[in-house]
Amino acid sequence: MANISDDRRITPAIRRSIAKAREESARGETIVCKTPEEMQKYFDSL
Numbered sequence: 001m002a003n004i005s006d007d008r009r010i011t012p013a014i015r016r017s018i019a020k021a022r023e024e025s026a027r028g029e030t031i032v033c034k035t036p037e038e039m040q041k042y043f044d045s046l
Contacts, residue, residue: 033039
């Protein structure tokens with residue numbers, strides 16, 4: 001996983017978004033598409 005602590009271009013808001021995404025991923029709250037077809041089906045469902 002990339003270390004973002006030294007990159008001054010990443011704003012506090014982006015840091016919070018990254019932290020939230022990492023927490024959601026750790027809890028298994030992510031969407032996984034293993035093929036382009038699965039991804040298209042997901043996008044079509046939105």
